[in-house]
Amino acid sequence: MGFLATLVKNLHGLVGYASVRAIESPSIVDDQQWLTYWVIHSFITIFELTFWNVLRWFPLWHIMKLLFCCWLVLPVFNGAAYLYENHVRRYVKIGGHVNSVYSERQRTAMQMMSLDARKAVERYIESHGPDAFDRVIQAVTINNNKNL
Numbered sequence: 155m156g157f158l159a160t161l162v163k164n165l166h167g168l169v170g171y172a173s174v175r176a177i178e179s180p181s182i183v184d185d186q187q188w189l190t191y192w193v194i195h196s197f198i199t200i201f202e203l204t205f206w207n208v209l210r211w212f213p214l215w216h217i218m219k220l221l222f223c224c225w226l227v228l229p230v231f232n233g234a235a236y237l238y239e240n241h242v243r244r245y246v247k248i249g250g251h252v253n254s255v256y257s258e259r260q261r262t263a264m265q266m267m268s269l270d271a272r273k274a275v276e277r278y279i280e281s282h283g284p285d286a287f288d289r290v291i292q293a294v295t296i297n298n299n300k301n302l
Contacts, residue, residue, distance in 0.1 A: 172188065172227075173188045173191075173192070176188045181273050181276055182276070183264075183272045183273050183275075183276045184273065186235075187229075187232075187234065187235065187272075190234040190235055190238045191226055191227055191234040193234075193238065193242065194226055194234050194237055194238065194242065195223070195226070197242070198219065198222070198223075202219070229268040229270070230268065232265060232266070232267070232268070235265045236265060239261065239262070239265050256279075256284070257284070257288070259288065259291055260279075260284065260287055260288065260291070263275075263287075263291050275287060
């Protein structure tokens with residue numbers, strides 16, 4: 155239990171360090187990942203503060219919150235990107251549109267990738283153009299449909 159307790163106590167520090175590294179990197183993909191995480195985390199914090207009188211009666215609340223935050227942060231799951239794209243985004247659109255470098259189709263494809271894969275795709279788009287990535291997505295979609 156000592157290792158787990160230490161991990162829980164220092165998780166925000168690790169996440170903060172990863173956020174600072176993302177800010178300092180030239181890529182916007184990791185910035186998006188961490189900004190998305192912090193938006194979702196702020197909603198969790200507001201929920202927790204609002205319903206603390208009820209949540210304190212759930213003995214596993216802190217463990218559930220830790221597991222949920224790990225799901226949000228870990229690149230294997232891309233939970234923050236998934237939640238933002240599928241649930242939060244529709245409520246926070248500004249002026250009826252979302253200003254993004256990538257098309258909806260590209261964002262959907264990139265959401266399913268790990269952070270490293272998204273960085274590789276970003277480099278591919280920079281060197282070959284956004285149309286090349288759309289052609290790759292289309293080829294994969296056609297290939298997947300043939301295999302069904």
